[in-house]
């Protein structure tokens with residue numbers, strides 16, 4: 064395992080991504096669940112992006128056309144999502160726009176399984192999920208030989224380290240990045256893997272920390288490569304959540320407010336400094 068220092072390209076890339084998003088204010092089109100849609104949009108705005116949320120299949124192409132990147136989350140599937148989510152992914156892929164997949168509750172029900180299998184062909188630029196979702200998606204996409212991984216509703220019952228080989232298989236298939244979230248995050252592509260420590264466990268006490276993290280990855284994917292985008296958003300979440308609890312005991316909803324505040328307040332150098340302290344490069348076996 065190697066520690067990172069400010070001279071490393073990865074830290075420079077991360078802080079440049081933060082600067083570029085604040086300069087460019089990229090529009091991100093999202094197809095996401097109605098539990099956390101408001102947090103997703105507000106988190107995207109807080110880091111410097113712009114948000115547009117859609118549901119109808121005929122909006123897939125025009126949304127991909129005007130957006131710099133697309134976010135697809137399968138959290139609360141309605142019957143129409145069987146058409147609109149694959150249409151959104153197809154439109155993003157055909158328009159050469161990066162897109163992020165959040166396979167919420169992968170494995171729960173035949174419809175979700177069928178939608179997730181359908182999305183495989185469009186090779187997401189970034190896949191973001193908790194450990195069980197990542198393991199289950201690798202299973203659904205036929206990349207695992209052994210059936211494992213157990214999503215409990217939208218929660219993980221597996222550890223991030225247990226998801227490492229599934230994450231790598233997914234990244235090898237898509238050619239993009241995969242981010243596994245939890246107490247410690249794992250962010251990798253087929254060549255490099257990073258572990259990220261820090262952050263507050265209060266993120267587990269609000270709904271949509273993971274969904275909005277995926278939405279924020281899509282913001283950064285608009286201005287940089289898949290791995291840097293996934294890393295930048297992940298560092299932002301750990302750093303802003305630490306800041307939100309720095310004043311002492313805080314209730315869950317006030318935490319959410321303070322957390323989004325810090326997403327808007329942290330500077331490129333704050334994020335670079337946090338990366339230097341909390342990121343480690345893991346040699347792939």
Ligand SMILES: Nc1ncnc2c1ncn2[C@@H]1O[C@H](COP(=O)(O)OP(=O)(O)OP(=O)(O)O)[C@@H](O)[C@H]1O
Nearest residue numbers: 193244245246262263264266270271272273274300
């Ligand atoms: N115990 C923890 N300590 C620190 N950070 C955490 C902890 N648990 C989760 N996080 C952070 O919370 C964010 C969301 O990760 P999580 O794994 O909870 O997503 P999720 O299960 O998909 O969430 P949701 O489905 O509620 O949107 C990530 O930034 C992750 O690093």
Ligand SMILES: Cc1ncsc1CCO
Nearest residue numbers: 096098099138139217271
């Ligand atoms: C709680 C919940 N249920 C479906 S989606 C969602 C948001 C967190 O994944």
Ligand SMILES: [Mg+2]
Nearest residue numbers: 167217273274
């Ligand atoms: Mg989730």
